[in-house]
Amino acid sequence: MDAAAFHSITGVFRCEVHWSDCDPAGIIFYPTYFRWFDSATWAFFGAAGFPIKTMIETGMVMPLVGADCEFVAPAEPGDHCEVRSRILRWGTKSFVITHEVVRADGTLLARGSERRVWGRHLAGPGSPMKGQLITEELKARFRSA
Amino acid sequence: MDAAAFHSITGVFRCEVHWSDCDPAGIIFYPTYFRWFDSATWAFFGAAGFPIKTMIETGMVMPLVGADCEFVAPAEPGDHCEVRSRILRWGTKSFVITHEVVRADGTLLARGSERRVWGRHLAGPGSPMKGQLITEELKARFRSA
Amino acid sequence: MDAAAFHSITGVFRCEVHWSDCDPAGIIFYPTYFRWFDSATWAFFGAAGFPIKTMIETGMVMPLVGADCEFVAPAEPGDHCEVRSRILRWGTKSFVITHEVVRADGTLLARGSERRVWGRHLAGPGSPMKGQLITEELKARFRSA
Amino acid sequence: MDAAAFHSITGVFRCEVHWSDCDPAGIIFYPTYFRWFDSATWAFFGAAGFPIKTMIETGMVMPLVGADCEFVAPAEPGDHCEVRSRILRWGTKSFVITHEVVRADGTLLARGSERRVWGRHLAGPGSPMKGQLITEELKARFRSA
Numbered sequence: 358m359d360a361a362a363f364h365s366i367t368g369v370f371r372c373e374v375h376w377s378d379c380d381p382a383g384i385i386f387y388p389t390y391f392r393w394f395d396s397a398t399w400a401f402f403g404a405a406g407f408p409i410k411t412m413i414e415t416g417m418v419m420p421l422v423g424a425d426c427e428f429v430a431p432a433e434p435g436d437h438c439e440v441r442s443r444i445l446r447w448g449t450k451s452f453v454i455t456h457e458v459v460r461a462d463g464t465l466l467a468r469g470s471e472r473r474v475w476g477r478h479l480a481g482p483g484s485p486m487k488g489q490l491i492t493e494e495l496k497a498r499f500r501s502a
Numbered sequence: 503m504d505a506a507a508f509h510s511i512t513g514v515f516r517c518e519v520h521w522s523d524c525d526p527a528g529i530i531f532y533p534t535y536f537r538w539f540d541s542a543t544w545a546f547f548g549a550a551g552f553p554i555k556t557m558i559e560t561g562m563v564m565p566l567v568g569a570d571c572e573f574v575a576p577a578e579p580g581d582h583c584e585v586r587s588r589i590l591r592w593g594t595k596s597f598v599i600t601h602e603v604v605r606a607d608g609t610l611l612a613r614g615s616e617r618r619v620w621g622r623h624l625a626g627p628g629s630p631m632k633g634q635l636i637t638e639e640l641k642a643r644f645r646s647a
Numbered sequence: 648m649d650a651a652a653f654h655s656i657t658g659v660f661r662c663e664v665h666w667s668d669c670d671p672a673g674i675i676f677y678p679t680y681f682r683w684f685d686s687a688t689w690a691f692f693g694a695a696g697f698p699i700k701t702m703i704e705t706g707m708v709m710p711l712v713g714a715d716c717e718f719v720a721p722a723e724p725g726d727h728c729e730v731r732s733r734i735l736r737w738g739t740k741s742f743v744i745t746h747e748v749v750r751a752d753g754t755l756l757a758r759g760s761e762r763r764v765w766g767r768h769l770a771g772p773g774s775p776m777k778g779q780l781i782t783e784e785l786k787a788r789f790r791s792a
Numbered sequence: 793m794d795a796a797a798f799h800s801i802t803g804v805f806r807c808e809v810h811w812s813d814c815d816p817a818g819i820i821f822y823p824t825y826f827r828w829f830d831s832a833t834w835a836f837f838g839a840a841g842f843p844i845k846t847m848i849e850t851g852m853v854m855p856l857v858g859a860d861c862e863f864v865a866p867a868e869p870g871d872h873c874e875v876r877s878r879i880l881r882w883g884t885k886s887f888v889i890t891h892e893v894v895r896a897d898g899t900l901l902a903r904g905s906e907r908r909v910w911g912r913h914l915a916g917p918g919s920p921m922k923g924q925l926i927t928e929e930l931k932a933r934f935r936s937a
Contacts, residue, residue, distance in 0.1 A: 387826065421863045422862070525814060525815070527710065533682050568717045665834070689811050
């Protein structure tokens with residue numbers, strides 16, 4: 358399936374900018390966005406049939422190859438947001454997921470992406486990881502009707 | 503008002519144990535609880551009429567004097583929890599707030615407390631802070647009927 | 648060995664207050680101290696003959712039973728500190744470790760303690776943990792001459 | 793000055809992978825790299841004559857426009873690393889700084905960049921920020937002989 362033809366469903370992860378997420382400039386400390394991206398990815402896969410507890414029990418992991426983010430507007434304590442996630446592209450054993458962080462008033466705060474491997478610990482948690490083939494069945498779970 | 507006679511309302515802060523909150527042992531990294539305590543305190547005061555955005559605009563702060571926590575049962579990724587907060591005691595310019603972290607199945611995961619000053623930045627954010635008198639009006643906002 | 652007769656060596660963990668460790672009040676966000684306590688404990692055990700990599704390879708863990716901290720003076724970005732750690736008490740399968748955070752100018756910033764179990768994963772990382780007997784040999788590594 | 797002709801000095805920020813920096817897969821949780829990038833940037837500017845305490849006192853800030861990172865090799869607890877930072881490009885009021893994270897054995901773990909504004913709070917910490925002109929004097933502090 359080529360990328361152009363693929364239409365991903367959208368995952369939604371709700372979050373709030375907490376006091377602890379901000380730095381002395383009074384706005385969000387930027388790695389917070391990447392922490393949210395990570396949580397949003399787990400939540401999106403959970404909603405698509407891969408709950409985090411099952412993933413962990415079966416040794417499945419999604420290690421990162423790369424990540425990037427543009428910071429469009431500053432976020433402040435008390436802002437309610439949602440991270441909207443979509444699969445941009447499936448590789449053989451990896452995928453690209455994009456995230457948009459949108460404040461409750463509709464303002465886009467940040468957008469970015471993660472490149473991840475679909476992998477498995479070879480011998481239980483903490484052991485070396487190896488990429489796994491991404492099956493058509495897996496992809497189908499993220500495809501919009 | 504003596505502590506024995508004071509009955510605080512309970513604040514409820516919902517949270518989830520994320521992948522990012524856990525360490526190589528596979529369970530929650532314990533400072534996460536204190537981060538939740540902090541967010542729960544802000545949320546509780548917000549619900550009682552002191553929203554975090556107003557607090558920040560007016561230079562109000564709640565710096566810590568001490569904090570403690572007992573870890574009762576391990577929390578794992580995907581656990582849904584709530585932090586239940588109560589004011590244990592009001593001082594002249596400080597207060598003690600207690601927190602219980604309870605998992606969705608009713609299991610108590612952790613319980614602890616924070617001792618905080620009710621303070622104000624003397625000259626805007628980042629400037630020195632000074633304790634403020636805790637008024638009867640403030641206390642009344644946390645009193646159960 | 649009773650607690651009174653035990654004289655622990657002191658571990659020293661150097662750290663700096665980073666921009667990322669501080670919150671919109673311009674001072675350290677308090678869970679940072681607990682993060683340092685954790686790193687200081689690992690460093691102390693490493694110096695005493697239990698390097699973190701060996702601990703992990705052999706499934707050894709030190710899960711928390713409780714933790715507390717008093718915040719004595721505010722810490723700001725750029726402050727250079729050290730955490731001075733000592734074993735306060737050995738139990739059969741647990742121990743209490745105390746930490747003092749001292750700024751380069753000698754000011755005490757915070758002091759606290761952690762109560763931890765000396766444990767082991769029963770079946771590799773991520774599996775259930777069980778307390779292990781604390782041997783005389785282990786204690787001897789933390790005893791001052 | 794064009795980018796090609798500019799040769800930046802290299803900043804070095806030493807760090808260690810702590811237990812708290814890792815996740816249930818047993819390796820570094822990736823936003824840790826961005827936290828290090830941030831600390832490395834502050835350290836680099838500090839070494840070049842802009843200590844963080846002075847920056848804060850004078851209301852100087854370096855808000856982010858974007859950030860990215862490639863994860864080349866996994867980092868584990870106990871790994872000693874350094875972040876090597878260079879100014880890639882100066883804009884009128886912004887700059888690009890690149891970072892390489894290298895383990896003590898010489899292995900490249902990650903490399904990335906931050907795009908930041910050279911800015912100032914208009915009215916003290918927490919107030920709105922505005923980009924400032926990057927002077928030749930500022931650039932000269934990062935130029936190799």
